[in-house]
Amino acid sequence: MIKDLQEAAAVLPEKNARLSTDKGRATKGSANAYLAKAYLYTEQWALAQTAAETVINSNQYSLGDFSTVWSVNNPNGVESIFELNYNANQTFGLGTALTVVMRSRADGGWGFDTPSSNLERAFGNDPRRQWTIIKQGDNVGAKTASFDYSNYDTKPQENESGRISRKMFLALADRPANELDHSPLNRIEMRLADLLLIHAEASNKLGQDGKALTSLNLVRARANNLNPGTVPARTSSGSQLLSDIWLERRLELAMEGHRYYDLVRQKRLVSVMQAFNASQLTSTDAYDKGKVKDQISDKNNLFPIPTTQIQLSGGNVTQNPGY
Structure with a gap:
């Protein structure tokens, strides 16, 4: 490389x-x-x-x-x-689906990849929070006949944390028809x-x-x-x-997709995730208190090697520890 x-x-x-x-x-x-x-x-x-x-x-x-x-x-x-460029082309099915996948289910999205209250607390008074996380009730636009963007509903009852990512959020005016798989938002x-x-x-x-x-x-x-x-x-x-x-x-x-890899190279993945789970158990947040992630161990510093690749190697490749 x-x-x-x-x-x-x-x-x-x-x-x-x-x-x-x-x-x-x-x-x-x-x-x-x-x-x-x-x-x-x-x-x-x-x-x-x-x-x-x-x-x-x-x-x-x-x-x-x-x-x-x-x-x-x-x-x-x-x-x-360097960024991945997307074109919202309906004819050839071009674009990204992430703006729908990561948007609130109340707003026609899927509600995946949600920011945690732990992350929000880490920001403190840092104003980057509002351009990173959309919380229940945040003002992200005007009220329309079908949805109130001035009092945004993250649909906490169907959302892991009652929050969504603002970095992959498209305002209503910027959404193309048939947005799923056709969003023009580039990924940096x-x-x-x-x-x-x-x-x-x-x-x-x-x-x-x-x-x-x-x-x-x-x-x-x-x-x-x-x-x-x-x-x-x-x-x-x-x-x-x-x-x-x-x-x-x-x-x-x-x-933006860097956190896991940062923690692995910093040799902090296990300790940080254990601390995260402990903080979730004592959290008083209205939406994600008590919600912990899968238990992380040292094996999670590496991905498993596909079985087919191990077989194709004729014994030269062995599985990573723990899998």
Whole structure:
């Protein structure tokens, strides 16, 4: 993988040099960003830092308004390094189903992949919460004849947590006909905030806390712009700074598909999930109190290898422990 990314970074164009018809295709920036991520996962901190700085210093990307990062009207925005592009084409069945799958059942959705009250509490007064989680009663639009978007109903009785993800939420005016499998909302796989936090973590691991704080606080400053005074700059160092960076990843990238993989590489999956289940048992939340997740053990740091692949290997491949 690393060799492929290195070769791609050497020949791909920068984001601003590509043709308009090539939006959504891989760029030099996306190759280098994923190089930084690959180096982070393999704990090659200096290489991760260098690859991240190559992209950060390229002047190809910037931090826009957090509230519009996931807007359907902001495809391939200034922060986007790599995203999956969808076209709501009815004839050929193009688009994504996630905006329906993750929407409230009261609003024609399926109510899957719900944010927890534990995640909401982690935000505290952070204004990113309202652009990440839609709670029962939140105002996300105007009242219509058929549904009151100014007092949103997450249908808690048919929802795991009484909450849904706002990042995959389409306003009524932006929904195409026959929306299931035809939504035009792109899915961002890599963005500048993610890369800044990769850079912050690698820098901290190298003992360069000044660089780590600079990148971390760029992300926090953008969040603070939503409601000045609510997201102050961090001033920590050492292990506390690392904890702050990990928390920032949880908040900034919530509901974007990174959390499990972060916990695995941080070697915290079991301890964090055990703490989550314990907190659920004592929670007083009206909607998800007492709801725990499947018991997690060390085996869950790896996926099971398909039996057919083990058989095809002729004995050269063995099953991962615990399966």
